[in-house]
Structure formats: structure tokens, C-alpha cells
Amino acid sequence: MTLRRSVGGLAVAGLLTLLPLAAGTMPAHASIGLLVAPARIDLAERPSDSTITRQLSVANRGSGRDTFSISAVDVVVHDGIPESLPPSSTPYSLSTITSIRPSTLTLDPGKEGTVKVAFDVSAHKPVLGALLVVPQQQAAADTAPSGNGSVGMITLPRALVIVSAAPVEASGELLPSISLGVAPVTLNAPTLVESGPITATATLRNSGNTYERVFSTYEFSNLGHVWLRVQAPPSSAMPRGSATTAATTRQRLEASGQSVDTAPWLCLCEVKVSTYAWLANRATTPPVVQTATVIIFPWRIAGIMLVAFAISILYRRWFWRRGWHGLYRRP
């Protein structure tokens, strides 16, 4: 086995050596791209609703004429990251209740088209899925490597428009059979740091019985004085799944575009994370609160100062013991 691997490795090395040397990477210039609006669809299924319709705009952001296919797919969410699945893959399938007309759009560069999307919500149950917009891959032929023994990458950009829906009562409240909830799991933040920035990561568990979006607000305070409040990018979770949100004290300045660390140089900080779950325009109250204490102490600078202070004390003692102070007495 080892001999076979060695021989195989030698053969690979030999053949690779025969290949011409790479002349450097070279990005080709053909562009494929798309814009979708709305970027996300959240629906509340009212008792009187049997079909909900929405429009989805697709714009060609590529450099050539392109055809875009729009399809409904099912989705599963892992820690806020959606993964598209084939139609009818889940019990809360969106693809089975969705019709899209037209399902393809052919657009010139910069042009925009619209499709009508109808959701059959007569079953009045939670739904999760996505509209997948895929451009036809057209730049591959002229940019893929054509020579002997070369490697190239073709990139296919696409957009996923997440669609979530939940049944509500006429008043807008979620049906009693639908429960939202988040339970705290961990709040990771450093206990002692020499300096900022402080990055905190909150992990929560979906304790409800349906998909939900998770919104967290981070508050950084020093001895009770709040010096930074940040809305973290939202996450989402399936039932019993986990969602993670994160925020940092490093913030981007709107004016110059540069990032600055807002953390003070000395701080007995508290990081407070308030999180709520959201679905169909309804949020859980009160929010789940997680806290952590972070001490910012520049121990290296403090150590140097302490040593310098100790040396100066010792020097003064030594100076006075030697009696040299008498030299400086005024006559």
C-alpha cells in the first residue's frame, strides 16, 4: 500500500513537472450577476388568506444578456446559514405551495424584470423555504482554461430569497399552536484582556416549535455607564437548533470608513445581550438577557510602571543611606 502510494506520488510529481509553469493567476473579465428585491419575504397568514401574492424583481448585473431561472426550494437553516434543499424535502415545505410566473426572465445588462409569486397558504401552517434565482452560466466557455493540464474556476453567483410564513389570528397574534422562544446557551467573551476590542458571541437555542429569526442587541458598559449599543446581524434557527450572534467594540466610522476600537483602556466592563425571537411580525417579550464581565487592564504597561516606581524608591533609599544628600545641602 505504501509502495503504491509512493509510486503514485512519484508519477504525479513527474507528470506535474512536465506541465508548463504557471504564468500567474489571471482573472477573466466576463461578469455574471444579479440583484433581487425584496431580499427576504416574511408573511403572516391571516385566517381570511388562502393565497398571498408577492412580486420579485430580478435585475441583470452582469456584462451580457442572461436568462435567470426562479424556482422555489426548501431550506434548512444551520446556525443562521440557509442551505437549499430539493423541493418537498421538509414538512414545512415552501416549494409545494408556491407558483412562480414566469419562472424564467431573459434580461439585457442593467435591465430588470418582475415575476409574480403566489403562495397557497390555505393550510394555515408554518412554512419555510426560499426563492432561488440562478443566472444561466454563460461565461464558462470563453474563460475556462483550454490548454493542456491547466486548472480554472468558474463561479456561478446566485441569490436566495428566504421566505418564512406563520399562521396568525385576525388580531395578528400567532396561533396558540405556534410558539416562539429562545433559551440562552452561552455568552462567550474574554474575562481579562489587556486592551480592546472586545468581541462577544451569544449562542441561543430555539425553544419554540417553529423556525424563528433571532435578533440580539449588545450593550457594552463600564461601571454601569453604557458606552456602546450594537444591533448584531440577526441569525435564525430551526426548532431545537442553535443560533449565534456576535458583536464587537470595533466600529466603523461613517465619515472616513475607518474602524476604531471604542473600548476604554481601563474598564470593568459588562456585556449585556438582549435577544428576542421574531416570526410573522411577532416577537417574544421580554427579551432573553445574557451578561458577562470583562476586565480591560493594560497589565504590561502597569507592570513596567510598577517596576519603574519600585526602582525609583530603591534608588532614593540607597541615595539617602549613602549620605549623598548632604552634598546638596545649602551652605
Add this chain to the structure above:
Amino acid sequence: MMRKLRFLLPLLGILTALGIATVQAATSATQNVTFSVPAAVSISSNGNVSAGAITADTTATGSFTLSNNDTLGFAITTNAASATTTEAGTGCTPTNSFPAASIQFQAGTMTGQTSGSNGTSTALTNYSTTAQSAYGTNSTAIGTAITMPVSYRIKASLITPNTSNCSYTFATVWTISAN
């Protein structure tokens, strides 16, 4: 007389101001402009990437242009279009292939946004057919021309050399979705 004037003049002034306001009100009309701005995201590939003929592990770079108008941010995921890439070409008799994990990806720091935060870059990650997040934490960058650089690490030692007239084209899928 002066005391009466002292009282009447301010009153006259107030009445005049009221009169002007009334005339102005009578000649103006209200026109409400109703509109909505939906959240929109876009992703454009700035071209495919040719790494040329490689003899050792090589890093090839590419980029995407993104746009986003929503403060809630967006997620970027990527996956290999197929688990195995088979060589192809004109006059090629394909015999060799390599698994998706022979190529790694890494998304770099975004530039060109007007506000919002960058996503947290992750280490080089092996490709698979399962969508993987390009960033540790999602970005909330807002802008119309946000550049997202990407690096592809091609592990030549894991790739069988091509047969004559053949080359490899590794297909990647990059997906944007709003948070």
C-alpha cells in the same frame, strides 16, 4: 393716545401675520409621495479565474461585487457544483478527476461599503457540495459596489495530472441571502 398705540400696534402685527399665513394656506396644496424601498441584495462575479498550468500548490484570486441596502446584513455561502471534477477539453479523452476537497476557499475583507460591518474572515476551508458560510459572522455592509475578494487554494498534490488535451474546470457556486 400713545398707550392705545402701544396696545394696538402689536395686535395689528399679529393679525397681519395671521392674514399672510391664511393667504399662504389658501394657495398651497398638500401632495403626499408614497413609496416603499424593499431590501435588495446583489452579487456579481467579476469573472472566472484561470490558474493556468500548475505544478505546486497555487493560490488563485477572484472577486465579486456585492450590493446591499439593508442594515440587517446578508450571508454569503459557497459550495462546489459537484463532488468530483472530471477533466475536459477539445480532443480530450477524460480519464482523471479530483474531489472537491482538493480546492479550498477563503473570502477576504470587503471594501467599498458606505457603512456597516465587515464579515469575519475564516481560515481556508475545503470545498464540498454542502453550502458553507464564507464568513464567520455575517456582514452588515451597505453599499452599491462592495468588493469581496476571494482566494482559491489549489492543492496540486491532490490532483491527478491531466491527460493530453485535457484541463480541469472547477465549478463553484456563490450564494447571497439576506439575514
